[in-house]
Amino acid sequence: MTEAPPRVDLIGLEPEELDEALAAHFARRGQPPYRAGQVRRWIFEREAFSFDAMTDLPAAEREALTGAFDLVSPQAAKISRSTDGTSKHLWRLEDGELIESVLIPTHTRLTLCISSQAGCAMACSFCATGWAGYRRQLSAGEIVAQFRGARRWARDNGMGEITNIVFMGMGEPLMNPRAVFPTLHILNRGYGVGARRITVSTVGVVPAIQRMADMPEQFRLAVSLHAPNHELRQSIVPIEKKYPLPTLLEALRRFDEAGGKRITFEYVMIDGVTDAPELADELAGVVGEFRAFVNLIPFNPIPGSDWRPSTRARLDWFVARLEDRGVSAFVRESRGRDIAAACGQLRAEATEGRKPVQMGSI
Numbered sequence: 390m391t392e393a394p395p396r397v398d399l400i401g402l403e404p405e406e407l408d409e410a411l412a413a414h415f416a417r418r419g420q421p422p423y424r425a426g427q428v429r430r431w432i433f434e435r436e437a438f439s440f441d442a443m444t445d446l447p448a449a450e451r452e453a454l455t456g457a458f459d460l461v462s463p464q465a466a467k468i469s470r471s472t473d474g475t476s477k478h479l480w481r482l483e484d485g486e487l488i489e490s491v492l493i494p495t496h497t498r499l500t501l502c503i504s505s506q507a508g509c510a511m512a513c514s515f516c517a518t519g520w521a522g523y524r525r526q527l528s529a530g531e532i533v534a535q536f537r538g539a540r541r542w543a544r545d546n547g548m549g550e551i552t553n554i555v556f557m558g559m560g561e562p563l564m565n566p567r568a569v570f571p572t573l574h575i576l577n578r579g580y581g582v583g584a585r586r587i588t589v590s591t592v593g594v595v596p597a598i599q600r601m602a603d604m605p606e607q608f609r610l611a612v613s614l615h616a617p618n619h620e621l622r623q624s625i626v627p628i629e630k631k632y633p634l635p636t637l638l639e640a641l642r643r644f645d646e647a648g649g650k651r652i653t654f655e656y657v658m659i660d661g662v663t664d665a666p667e668l669a670d671e672l673a674g675v676v677g678e679f680r681a682f683v684n685l686i687p688f689n690p691i692p693g694s695d696w697r698p699s700t701r702a703r704l705d706w707f708v709a710r711l712e713d714r715g716v717s718a719f720v721r722e723s724r725g726r727d728i729a730a731a732c733g734q735l736r737a738e739a740t741e742g743r744k745p746v747q748m749g750s751i
């Protein structure tokens with residue numbers, strides 16, 4: 390007996406692929422073509438989390454869809470709400486893996502921060518996700534499902550509509566391009582989130598940055614620079630050894646030249662490690678050629694490290710110094726620290742004690 394092929398998850402398909410899969414399915418069943426449009430609307434607009442919820446389809450068609458396809462929707466294992474309104478979802482995936490997404494409200498926006506991998510293999514020395522190790526890649530459906538689940542929760546809890554999406558949760562998005570690139574198109578063309586409102590944050594995976602430069606859409610890029618020279622950077626961001634700064638900057642030039650895509654540089658401010666005054670000048674020298682701005686992120690303390698964030702005075706001084714050198718800079722205030730939802734604090738705490746797996750073993 391041959392094994393049945395794995396069922397296709399409709400949530401992880403790009404709109405055109407979805408149309409094709411549904412058209413073929415309904416044609417096989419002798420159903421009118423408009424059925425495909427009905428299902429498409431239930432997925433992108435009407436928030437159906439199961440085929441049973443698609444109430445304008447005949448019962449027999451709902452059953453046939455259930456037999457033919459999956460609709461991945463992870464379970465919310467835990468929801469935490471910070472005193473500042475930031476809310477974190479801990480999602481349990483089908484195989485038990487745990488990932489997190491974070492909703493961050495401001496006056497004018499509701500930003501969703503999503504995960505692209507369970508764990509992370511990049512091992513940056515200041516990041517709790519990195520310390521917890523790598524588990525596995527997420528599928529496009531599992532990434533999109535965080536958006537669908539968080540969007541419904543935000544609507545139900547009076548937070549309004551998600552306006553922006555950032556890939557700044559767990560994982561390195563550009564180490565999972567097979568799922569992340571389709572996800573960008575699904576969010577953009579399927580769910581109608583503007584490309585300029587979707588930011589991919591990367592530690593500097595050069596080949597994938599080049600691919601992003603070639604995309605016609607203006608998806609935005611944030612680069613976790615954290616140090617303006619090779620020596621310091623390789624001591625805190627191990628991938629610097631594989632893609633050293635000159636190579637990274639070359640890829641960013643290409644991205645920048647593709648036009649209209651302003652790059653954000655992220656720079657973690659760790660007391661006595663990344664915040665020496667001369668580093669501000671060096672940083673201005675490195676990013677000055679781009680139409681970029683710099684986000685200074687005060688280090689968020691993580692278990693197992695006795696590093697401290699830079700002082701307020703040093704943060705302000707850095708901003709002023711960068712501005713003096715013609716570089717726009719902001720201090721990114723931490724949100725949701727009390728629920729361990731701030732940058733670098735995501736590590737799906739319920740996984741504590743489990744062994745990380747090696748990247749090569751997937």
Ligand code: SAH
Nearest residue numbers: 516557561590591592613655688689732733
């Ligand atoms: N892998 C992606 C997404 C990571 S999270 C990337 O590296 O860009 C988003 C940002 O939080 C990154 O800039 C990351 O370096 C930063 N970050 C990680 N740990 C942090 C910590 N403890 N304090 C402050 N920022 C941190």
